[in-house]
Amino acid sequence: MSSRNLKMMRELPFELVVEILTRVPVKDLLRFRCVCKSWRSLFKEERFWRQHMTHAPTRIVSFGWEDTLHGRFSENEMKMILEEVKINVGDDIAWLTDATAVVGHAHGLLCLYFQGNVFGLWNPSLRELRTIHPPHLYTWYEMGFGYDPSSQDYKLVLVLKTQGEGSRSSQALVLSLKSGAYRMIDCLCLENFDMVHSTTAGTRVGEIIYWQVWGDNLKVTEKLLSFDLVSETFNLCPRPRPSNRGIGFPRLIAGLRGGGGLSTVGVDDMSSSGGLIVWSAQHDAAGRIKSWSKICSLSLAFLEISTGCPRIDNIFLASAMTYAGLLLALVTFGGEEKKLLSYNLEDKSLTLVETSVSLSICGFLRTYVETLFPVPIPDWNP
Known part of the structure; x- marks a missing residue:
């Protein structure tokens, strides 16, 4: 910042200066900490972090084999700009494998899963990473991450696998990452269902995390498992009636419509009427479904015309997410070529998105917000 600009800022009311600074990118704010003591103190206040977060840009992150990509999406140009970023894991680079995945995100903090029962909290904007070793080693089915506003704490949830042949999940381990507390929670509603151990983590909508549950032979059921981060209770809730001809596992995503509710994106019957199908949930005042x-069904004929891929005979949905009111879907056609699609739910148009890197190295796509929220350090040790 030039001396002239700095002088102008000092002449403005402090409240207006704060309002201006909340619109400044994180990388510049980090440099501005040296401007004066009042700014340095301001950037340490949680109230400023929250105000800044309301103006901060949303970024995209993708994990592949020992590669981490993050970037921005330009809806005007229909282009996604991705750049490679290395996670600072110190000397233990062995943690970064094809199993590295995003468990969830809150306040710009990404909860990561590494191999070896190791987790981490990462702020890509601050380039801060703290590893998390759960206090006990458990075999677990599913995982989720979110923020509990009542306790002002971040929580990591692991739905545990009960030992023994034919046994079902009945408990979960909940770790509060600021306080360092951990406890076992009953999950009795799962006794008649199965979970699938997968690095595709639960989907958080507000203060509730959702997972899919399965019946015999890994068939999609009409139920979802939900966990309330505030009350720390599990429940089963309805999901769209699965098609008997459905292909692959549908993706749960958040924020598809104005209310930011839960949605599913999946692949329907691959006949002339099949294709990508999207459902949206209606929630009550308490957030329950x-x-x-x-809300839409994109037929094969529509996809062939819009993507320029003639005679599509196979679709695999690799990832789906929302961004700036658009549905972004990373799909593979014919078992080979990947394409990133952008579907506008308002004008019902579908567009191919260009990227700065090959889509072949893109894994599951997630979004996060650039923020100044620091990574909390757990108080407990392995």
Whole structure:
């Protein structure tokens, strides 16, 4: 910042200076900490972090084999700009494998899963990483991450695998990452269902995390498992009635419509009427799911015309997310070529998105917000 600009800032009311600074990118704020003591103190206040977060840009992150990509999306140019970023894991680079995945995100903090029962909290904007070793080694089915506003703490949830042939999940380990507390929570509603151990983590909508549950032979059921981060209770809730001809596992995503509710994106029957199908949930005042409605079905003919891929005979949905009111879907056609699609739910148009890197190295896509929220250091040790 030039001396002239700095002088102008000092002449402005401090409240206006704060309002201006909340719109400055994180990388510049880190440099501005040296401007004066009042700014340095301001950047340490949680109130400023929250105010800054309301103006901060949303970024995209993708994990591949020992590669981490993050970037921005330009809806005007229909282009995704990705750049490679190395996670600072010190000397233990062996943690970064094809199993590295994003468990969830809150306040710009990404909860990561590494191999060897190791987790981490990462702020890509601050380039801060703290590793998390759960206090006990458990075999677990599913994982989730979120923020509990009542305790002002971040929570990591692991749905545990009960030992023994034919046994079902009945407990979960909940770790509070600021306080260092951990406890076992009953999950009795799962006794008649199965979970699938997967690095595709639960989907958080507000203060509730959702997972899919399965019946015999890994068939999709009409139920979802939910966990309330505040009350720390598990429940089963309805999901869209699965098609008997459905292909692959549908993706749960958040924020598809104005209310930011839960949605599913999946691949329907690959006949002339099949393709990508999207459902949206209606939530009650408490955030519970009341019902579902189908909001769009993208037929094979529509996809062939829009993507320029003639005679599509196979679709695999690798990833789906929302960004700036758009549905972004990373799909593979014919078992080979990957394409990133952008679907506008308002004008019902579908567009191919260009990228700065090959889509072949893109894994599951996630979004996060650039923030100044620091990574909390757990108080407990392995």
